[in-house]
Amino acid sequence: MEKYVKMLREKNLKVTPQRLIILKYLNEHSTHPATDKIYQDLKINNPSLSKTTVYNSLEILEKHGIIQSITISGLEHRYDFRHEMHHHFLCKKCGRIIDIDVVCPNLGKMLECGHNVEEVHGYFKGICKKCMNKEKIKDGS
Template identity: 45%
Template sequence: MEIHIENVGEYLKNSGIKPSYQRIRIFQYLVENRNHPTVDMIYKALCAEIPTLSKTTVYNTLNLFIEKKIVNVIVIEENETRYDSVMDVHGHFKCEKCGKIFDIDIDNEHLKDNRLKEFEIKEQHYYFKGICKDCANK
């Protein structure tokens, strides 16, 4: 589940987004780090490089990315919103000890249900919680 983008500015432009420096760096952060970050995590990672960056700018930029369908929202815990640049259908596993979120491949063919044929599905979410292998081995 990797995303490869040669030119982030062009990618944003093709998605209907004006590619400002802040928008480019926020999207690059999502693609390069794959850590399913919160607004705070993105802000802390980029504020030294971009002194004019605010949490409001990060939040508004992420909402624009969601609106343009280039970023997904992940809400596993009610009080924690995270963001993901992988748009393919996949699941997430959150470790209860270290808090990391891992991507999980999901086989859509096994999830088809005849009872859903008459419904228009707009979102799919698959979440698992437990202890990751690194924490289990400690």
Template identity: 30%
Template sequence: MSYLVEQSIERLKYNHVRITPQRYAILEYLIDQDTHPTADEIYKALENDFPGMSVATIYNNLRLFTKMGLVKEMTFGDHCSRFDFVSNEHYHAICNQCGHVEDIYYPGLEDVEQVASDLTGYAVKSHRLEMFGLCPDCQKK
């Protein structure tokens, strides 16, 4: 079991959330993937291991993980939510053509919320940064 899975399981237990095999598998899948999967993609990846599991089970667990801050739900205007395990603050580059999402870690933006608050007077609670363009594979086509 990876450290992130173990840490997340402990957080769930601390909050009195029962650890079911499906819940464990969904969490582990999200941690292992860097593809920012949709609920349907998670379902398809796990359906052979859990034939009785429904798409609703995936959505319910994703809602729980999002509420607990383990996962972020991302929408990029394609009417399809993607889910990202929250290990540390990062940003995203999204391909306009194929939809591939790439994580970007840029520590220079750590204080952006404070700067925005200082400049605007807003009580900034969160932020997100997304860049759109063509991924290397789509550029070759």
């Protein structure tokens, strides 16, 4: 838990129990949860938690680069503890969002294009390996 305190202090953010449990939750759940999922899960042991607080906390944590917001699905924001740069794959069948560990070789070119690039998001969509295999079994092939 001390590690989350340090992350907040480094950005001069106030250390609140709400921010700490959200950070801890995100660090321990690499499923790229949506705001409501985070809220519902944390509310069980923190009944006084407000959903607005979850929204506020996620917003400020993202603004300071501690976490990352993923818009791959188009209908909600999904969140990710930010570590090394990686991309994401959305399975159109099961809805899972899977981490893809490739770096972006376009970054170099992007830096030359005149825009000030602060974020890079690589989204792939299709059918994941697991769902592909299920299909094969159903087909009997």
